[in-house]
Amino acid sequence: MASAAKPVLKWAGGKGRLLPELLTRLPHDFQAYHEPFIGGGALFFALAEAGRVGQAHLSDANQSLIDVYLALRDSVDEVIVALHGHVYEREHYYRVRALRPAELSLPERAARVIYLNKTCYNGLYRENRRGEFNVPFGRYKNPTICDEPNLRAAARVLRGVDVAQRHFSTVLDYARPGDFVYFDPPYHPLSPTANFTAYDRAGFGSDDQRQLRDVFAALGERGVRAMLSNSDTPFVRELYDGFRIEQVWVARAVNSRAGGRGKVAEVLVRND
């Protein structure tokens, strides 16, 4: 039997742990599925495997991430070949890290991101201000660099899916009444010092959060159902005042320095 597609990359803010809470709050049926902050795509893969996704539009601001999905969708064999050229070894890691993505083919770029993600410290993708991947080599016991069954499963569910690098607000150009949108933006920080927004060079500030709320509201007015996750802060509650807000508790894994380990409160907001 073919394996079920799971996220290919470990991504900051991955929604694996929140999946049960998300799944119970989805509309029973919808036309197209949109995810404008796709990240690791935990919800998309779960829904696609459950046969609940027909047409889908996946996007993110991060081009390196989008390259991975495009390459898996269109040339999974080449990605697998390129991954077989990578080994878990410090010198090789730093050589691959130093490669310029623009000088590689799409499958090679995707294999580079997957390889670095599997072998870097903490397994998290992070770019510096110049857009370079700058995470040091990580210590693992025999990491799986090429999970061929899962890469093929991901390629299968990505077939026919619209995947592109774009700003979240472009969902307004694609979503039609009856569609469903799940927004998982970079979270509003729990405290001013919490370094929880550095997903990419651009960052994601209060103005972005406000613009996102306006997009969320505009979709509702058009008959497009939307659900959004964010941290439970007074700012977020004020932004979504008037919408259906529910608190959920999530076990914390990454970036736990900011608020200590344990559970954190998050909110799920719906526009219907």
Ligand SMILES: C[S@@+](CC[C@H](N)C(=O)[O-])C[C@H]1O[C@@H](n2cnc3c(N)ncnc32)[C@H](O)[C@@H]1O
């Ligand atoms: C919390 S992560 C998404 C996690 C994902 N849902 C998962 O399950 O792994 C947020 C994503 O937003 C992306 N992002 C940041 N600013 C953006 C923008 N203006 N438009 C679209 N995506 C953006 C980041 O690249 C990052 O992948």
